[in-house]
Amino acid sequence: MAGVTGRLVRGWCLRAVRSSLQVPAQLHMSKTAMGASQKDFESAVNQMKLLKKDPGNEVKLKLYAHYKQATEGPCNTPKPGVFDLINKAKWDAWNALGNLPKETARQNYVDLVSGLSSSSDSSSQVKPEADRKQAGYETLVMTSEDGITKIMLNRPTKMNALTTQMYQEIMLALEAASKDDSTITVLTGNGSYFSSGNDLTNFVISPDELEERARRGAILLRDFVGCFIDFPKPLVAVVNGPAVGISVTILRLFDLVYASDRATFHTPFSHLGQTPEACSSYTFPSLMGPAKAAEMLIFGKKLTAAEACARGLVTEVFPDSTFQKEVWTRLKAYSKLPRNALRISKQMIRNHEKEKLHAINAEESRILQERWQSDECMNAIMNFLSRKAKL
Numbered sequence: 566m567a568g569v570t571g572r573l574v575r576g577w578c579l580r581a582v583r584s585s586l587q588v589p590a591q592l593h594m595s596k597t598a599m600g601a602s603q604k605d606f607e608s609a610v611n612q613m614k615l616l617k618k619d620p621g622n623e624v625k626l627k628l629y630a631h632y633k634q635a636t637e638g639p640c641n642t643p644k645p646g647v648f649d650l651i652n653k654a655k656w657d658a659w660n661a662l663g664n665l666p667k668e669t670a671r672q673n674y675v676d677l678v679s680g681l682s683s684s685s686d687s688s689s690q691v692k693p694e695a696d697r698k699q700a701g702y703e704t705l706v707m708t709s710e711d712g713i714t715k716i717m718l719n720r721p722t723k724m725n726a727l728t729t730q731m732y733q734e735i736m737l738a739l740e741a742a743s744k745d746d747s748t749i750t751v752l753t754g755n756g757s758y759f760s761s762g763n764d765l766t767n768f769v770i771s772p773d774e775l776e777e778r779a780r781r782g783a784i785l786l787r788d789f790v791g792c793f794i795d796f797p798k799p800l801v802a803v804v805n806g807p808a809v810g811i812s813v814t815i816l817r818l819f820d821l822v823y824a825s826d827r828a829t830f831h832t833p834f835s836h837l838g839q840t841p842e843a844c845s846s847y848t849f850p851s852l853m854g855p856a857k858a859a860e861m862l863i864f865g866k867k868l869t870a871a872e873a874c875a876r877g878l879v880t881e882v883f884p885d886s887t888f889q890k891e892v893w894t895r896l897k898a899y900s901k902l903p904r905n906a907l908r909i910s911k912q913m914i915r916n917h918e919k920e921k922l923h924a925i926n927a928e929e930s931r932i933l934q935e936r937w938q939s940d941e942c943m944n945a946i947m948n949f950l951s952r953k954a955k956l
């Protein structure tokens with residue numbers, strides 16, 4: 566029963582995500598239209614009050630910033646202190662608009678609201694595959710050629726830290742890849758990092774929102790990891806650089822992990838007042854033994870690529886200078902193997918543990934939901950954010 570409920574929740578979540586991803590397409594389309602009048606703007610402001618679905622923090626910040634710019638012009642208030650997280654995020658968003666003309670801000674606001682309203686109207690519609698590929702992803706680059714679908718994390722200036730939008734887009738991309746005609750699916754990162762793990766600004770929320778956001782965060786995490794547990798085709802991680810947190814623990818759910826010798830593997834959960842996820846509390850001890858797993862998951866020891874390979878987490882390490890060439894040559898050759906045989910063999914290897922992994926995933930997500938509300942976790946996030954502000 567729990568498994569069935571889990572699958573239903575996952576299905577619902579993907580539909581909800583799909584609808585929210587229509588925002589950028591709408592935004593782009595109406596940008597070509599005539600500028601918005603004051604009346605359009607006021608009606609968009611009223612429409613926002615009727616919106617049923619929370620559009621998420623990133624969109625809310627954009628809306629706030631464009632509203633302020635449209636009504637007051639460039640940011641004109643003193644920067645809030647670093648511990649005033651919410652007001653600082655709002656100030657940053659407004660200030661980032663610089664001297665954007667009021668008319669453009671008004672138009673952007675109207676476009677954003679119109680995208681949100683139409684997406685919530687059509688929440689049960691599934692967009693056609695090609696359409697989603699072109700318009701859907703803001704944080705990923707998804708390409709398909711030579712029998713390989715590549716999903717590339719694309720926030721290189723933030724070390725590919727995973728925002729909530731990114732978790733959702735990765736789930737959509739995996740869903741699309743599971744149904745396309747490619748043989749192999751690859752996850753990799755753009756820039757110097759594979760990924761620095763969960764984006765710690767996901768925790769920038771007001772105390773009265775914390776309980777609800779932690780509850781939703783746990784569902785997001787469970788669904789995200791669930792997509793990897795259930796992924797039906799050979800899944801390959803091309804670890805182009807350092808990996809942190811969930812971008813390390815999730816690797817045990819891949820079928821091949823190729824790493825550059827520049828990559829490192831770091832799971833600083835205790836330092837963050839958090840606990841392991843992505844089934845690693847089970848997969849890591851069974852892969853490398855409890856003592857080595859404890860060193861990583863409890864004490865946060867950072868491994869080199871060679872060490873991770875010796876512990877069975879990485880399949881093979883390549884010199885960074887030839888990494889891309891060697892890995893893609895190898896993958897192109899593999900992608901020519903009979904597709905169904907690859908898929909069936911993968912399922913034979915993975916199916917034994919699927920139900921167990923879903924149960925572990927649910928339990929780890931539940932424990933993290935509590936952890937995120939702890940002082941230990943909040944203090945650790947605060948430390949990271951204050952360091953960022955160069956205090």
Ligand SMILES: CCCCCCCCCCC/C=C/C(=O)SCCNC(=O)CCNC(=O)[C@H](O)C(C)(C)COP(=O)(O)OP(=O)(O)OC[C@H]1O[C@@H](n2cnc3c(N)ncnc32)[C@H](O)[C@@H]1OP(=O)(O)O
Pocket residue numbers: 722723724726727729761762763764765766767768775778779782783785786809810811812833834837842937949953
């Ligand atoms: C209420 C709860 C809701 C939660 C919902 C979440 C749902 C799923 C949760 C899954 C659980 C996952 C857990 C984890 O992954 S734990 C690991 C988290 N990651 C980290 O602790 C890494 C933090 N980052 C760093 O330590 C360093 O940035 C790093 C070593 C990666 C790189 O250092 P370096 O000095 O080379 O570069 P910068 O620090 O200057 O980084 C450049 C910019 O990128 C920003 N950055 C990088 N990583 C992150 C990150 N993980 N979160 C937020 N921001 C990140 C960094 O701040 C710099 O930005 P600025 O240029 O703007 O300063």
